[in-house]
Amino acid sequence: MTELSLVAALAKRLPRIGDDCAIVRHGDEDLLFTTDLLVEDVHFRRTERTAADVGYRALARSLSDIAAMGGDPRWATVALALPPWATERWVAGFYRGLLSLAARHKTEIVGGDFSRAPVLIADVMVCGTVPTGQALRRDRARPGDLIYVSGPLGRGKWRFVPRLALGRQLRALGATSCMDLSDGLSLDLHRLTLASRVSAELNTLPLARGASLEEGFHRGEDYELLFTLPASVKPPRGAHAVGKVTRGKVGRVTYNGVLVTPDGHDHFRSQPQPDPRTA
Amino acid sequence: MTELSLVAALAKRLPRIGDDCAIVRHGDEDLLFTTDLLVEDVHFRRTERTAADVGYRALARSLSDIAAMGGDPRWATVALALPPWATERWVAGFYRGLLSLAARHKTEIVGGDFSRAPVLIADVMVCGTVPTGQALRRDRARPGDLIYVSGPLGRGKWRFVPRLALGRQLRALGATSCMDLSDGLSLDLHRLTLASRVSAELNTLPLARGASLEEGFHRGEDYELLFTLPASVKPPRGAHAVGKVTRGKVGRVTYNGVLVTPDGHDHFRSQPQPDPRTA
Numbered sequence: 001m002t003e004l005s006l007v008a009a010l011a012k013r014l015p016r017i018g019d020d021c022a023i024v025r026h027g028d029e030d031l032l033f034t035t036d037l038l039v040e041d042v043h044f045r046r047t048e049r050t051a052a053d054v055g056y057r058a059l060a061r062s063l064s065d066i067a068a069m070g071g072d073p074r075w076a077t078v079a080l081a082l083p084p085w086a087t088e089r090w091v092a093g094f095y096r097g098l099l100s101l102a103a104r105h106k107t108e109i110v111g112g113d114f115s116r117a118p119v120l121i122a123d124v125m126v127c128g129t130v131p132t133g134q135a136l137r138r139d140r141a142r143p144g145d146l147i148y149v150s151g152p153l154g155r156g157k158w159r160f161v162p163r164l165a166l167g168r169q170l171r172a173l174g175a176t177s178c179m180d181l182s183d184g185l186s187l188d189l190h191r192l193t194l195a196s197r198v199s200a201e202l203n204t205l206p207l208a209r210g211a212s213l214e215e216g217f218h219r220g221e222d223y224e225l226l227f228t229l230p231a232s233v234k235p236p237r238g239a240h241a242v243g244k245v246t247r248g249k250v251g252r253v254t255y256n257g258v259l260v261t262p263d264g265h266d267h268f269r270s271q272p273q274p275d276p277r278t279a
Numbered sequence: 280m281t282e283l284s285l286v287a288a289l290a291k292r293l294p295r296i297g298d299d300c301a302i303v304r305h306g307d308e309d310l311l312f313t314t315d316l317l318v319e320d321v322h323f324r325r326t327e328r329t330a331a332d333v334g335y336r337a338l339a340r341s342l343s344d345i346a347a348m349g350g351d352p353r354w355a356t357v358a359l360a361l362p363p364w365a366t367e368r369w370v371a372g373f374y375r376g377l378l379s380l381a382a383r384h385k386t387e388i389v390g391g392d393f394s395r396a397p398v399l400i401a402d403v404m405v406c407g408t409v410p411t412g413q414a415l416r417r418d419r420a421r422p423g424d425l426i427y428v429s430g431p432l433g434r435g436k437w438r439f440v441p442r443l444a445l446g447r448q449l450r451a452l453g454a455t456s457c458m459d460l461s462d463g464l465s466l467d468l469h470r471l472t473l474a475s476r477v478s479a480e481l482n483t484l485p486l487a488r489g490a491s492l493e494e495g496f497h498r499g500e501d502y503e504l505l506f507t508l509p510a511s512v513k514p515p516r517g518a519h520a521v522g523k524v525t526r527g528k529v530g531r532v533t534y535n536g537v538l539v540t541p542d543g544h545d546h547f548r549s550q551p552q553p554d555p556r557t558a
Contacts, residue, residue: 022389024354026408027306035356035404037394075303077314079358079402110301113402115316123358123392123402125314129305 020065032128034065040119051093059098062126063162064223068180070136070171071128073107081117136178139195145228145245154211156221178227184220187264194251202243202255299344311407313344319398330372338377341405342441343502347459349415349450350407352386360396415457418474424507424524433490435500457506462499466543478527481534485519
């Protein structure tokens with residue numbers, strides 16, 4: 001069972017799964033909910049990461065989802081399942097990394113839970129807010145829109161910076177769609193075009209130093225934003241135009257005329273990272 | 280490291296950990312946040328529980344926290360780490376159990392995440408609402424209040440019914456404190472008296488059929504509500520008066536004059552349940 005098929009099966013009953021965050025109305029704002037698991041030997045190896053690095057990234061991934069919706073992160077809960085090797089000192093380091101990032105983005109840690117487990121597992125839920133009806137989504141890209149990414153791809157940093165300021169800026173600019181690149185451009189853009197019921201024609205790709213085109217397309221965890229803007233809108237500084245939204249077969253992505261297959265990083269299916277990010 | 284010491288250490292920086300839920304103001308209501316881990320071989324053995332039973336309980340524990348605050352559960356996220364034995368059929372069963380309970384309590388599942396792991400781990404976050412400033416807390420019990428539990432103790436059912444209706448009723452009655460009995464009366468009442476800076480004198484305990492006094496005091500996971508009311512307030516139907524709040528050494532609990540030690544169920548420290556609930 002792949003993550004895609006599992007999510008597709010669940011999406012039938014859980015209509016809000018499928019975007020980066022769920023959007024719900026509450027009072028005079030919308031609330032955004034997202035949750036992300038970080039699992040030892042799936043997402044990291046303990047010998048290769050400091051406790052603070054693990055804590056930082058556990059929160060950063062959920063913040064990136066909030067960024068992709070143009071929201072402000074507000075509150076987070078942290079559930080931590082601890083294996084025998086995780087000392088009190090390790091847990092303190094984990095929170096140090098997590099809290100430093102939380103403070104930078106004004107996110108308050110409001111609760112948590114602990115348990116034992118054979119491997120370390122962190123689940124971080126973030127609840128954010130966004131003005132009513134203004135959350136960025138992945139299902140509103142329109143033919144004629146231009147497609148952008150927020151930075152070079154293929155060499156995601158472990159301690160990446162969630163693009164929260166950019167997300168807010170894109171909301172103000174009226175971006176027609178947005179998501180974060182967690183699973184690789186090929187898979188994530190496929191999802192965006194499926195949700196928006198459009199095709200995408202790419203003609204260039206900004207690559208991180210040392211990254212191959214293959215890595216730029218298929219390697220996950222860049223955590224840059226992928227977004228679309230009407231052709232008339234001037235993009236934010238630093239955005240890279242990579243192609244355009246077209247009519248045509250729903251979900252189809254091409255690169256200079258060649259079909260791009262959605263071979264991105266599926267966390268459910270994938271093995272422990274063979275090539276951990278050291279940047 | 281025990282859960283108590285870990286939470287105590289974290290509570291220094293995370294002021295809102297320590298109640299059943301975190302309370303935050305948003306718009307014209309307060310939001311309640313709680314998250315609970317359910318871990319294979321810590322909280323259940325897969326040979327002894329159906330998938331639907333595991334899904335039911337994963338949500339029920341978080342709903343019980345919302346009940347203890349007098350709130351209404353509204354939205355939930357479900358993070359699921361799946362070991363190789365967990366088939367698509369198992370996951371469907373898990374969601375069937377979880378969604379049946381969610382529907383009964385009008386809780387919308389708004390998001391989730393999946394990963395692989397060596398054992399099954401579910402983390403369920405529930406966000407609820409409560410009228411501003413009216414959440415029940417554990418730190419407001421006053422000397423002279425009477426102490427109640429909502430049902431007989433010592434034989435918690437696996438598929439317990441979260442006491443949401445009672446929680447709302449207690450809020451309307453002006454209960455001075457409330458929490459859910461997840462870790463055993465001895466430990467939970469110790470926490471309540473610590474938070475409220477009072478003592479407690481118990482003189483009776485309603486025991487479930489077949490439960491010993493020892494189990495009534497120390498066995499966790501009854502998920503009844505423990506609460507205090509001013510002596511002038513008529514308790515809700517079905518409540519059992521068990522004693523009274525007194526001045527005296529903070530955190531001290533006695534039963535007919537004998538000191539009760541806080542030896543409840545600590546999920547972090549404890550071994551897999553030697554005596555799983557079959558009720």
